[in-house]
Amino acid sequence: MIDNNLITTANSLEGYRITRHLGVVRGITVRSRSLLGNIAGDLQSVFGGELSVYVELCEKAREEAYHRMIEHASQRGANAIIAMRYDANDVGETITEVLAYGTAVLVEKI
Numbered sequence: 872m873i874d875n876n877l878i879t880t881a882n883s884l885e886g887y888r889i890t891r892h893l894g895v896v897r898g899i900t901v902r903s904r905s906l907l908g909n910i911a912g913d914l915q916s917v918f919g920g921e922l923s924v925y926v927e928l929c930e931k932a933r934e935e936a937y938h939r940m941i942e943h944a945s946q947r948g949a950n951a952i953i954a955m956r957y958d959a960n961d962v963g964e965t966i967t968e969v970l971a972y973g974t975a976v977l978v979e980k981i
Contacts, residue, residue: 877951898939949975
């Protein structure tokens with residue numbers, strides 16, 4: 872398993888030397904909001920402020936995509952991920968795709 876300290880949005884890891892690039896890795900999840908979740912979100916939106924129902928849904932989707940990206944990198948033999956990013960797209964009216972991606976690399980401590 873890749874150490875979370877060896878995953879970065881930067882193009883390098885301070886204190887480490889990249890010895891090999893293993894290619895792009897990704898993790899994807901597709902989520903839909905349930906009818907009850909939509910009702911709860913609509914009720915929260917009436918009163919304004921943070922929509923905790925949707926925050927929780929988005930956070931779970933990002934976490935799932937992130938862990939799948941790490942799994943993909945591990946399968947390639949990586950011990951780190953650089954240039955990590957998230958992306959999200961609506962697939963349907965209530966369906967959202969969340970993608971975590973980056974470059975799998977092998978690094979060694981300097």
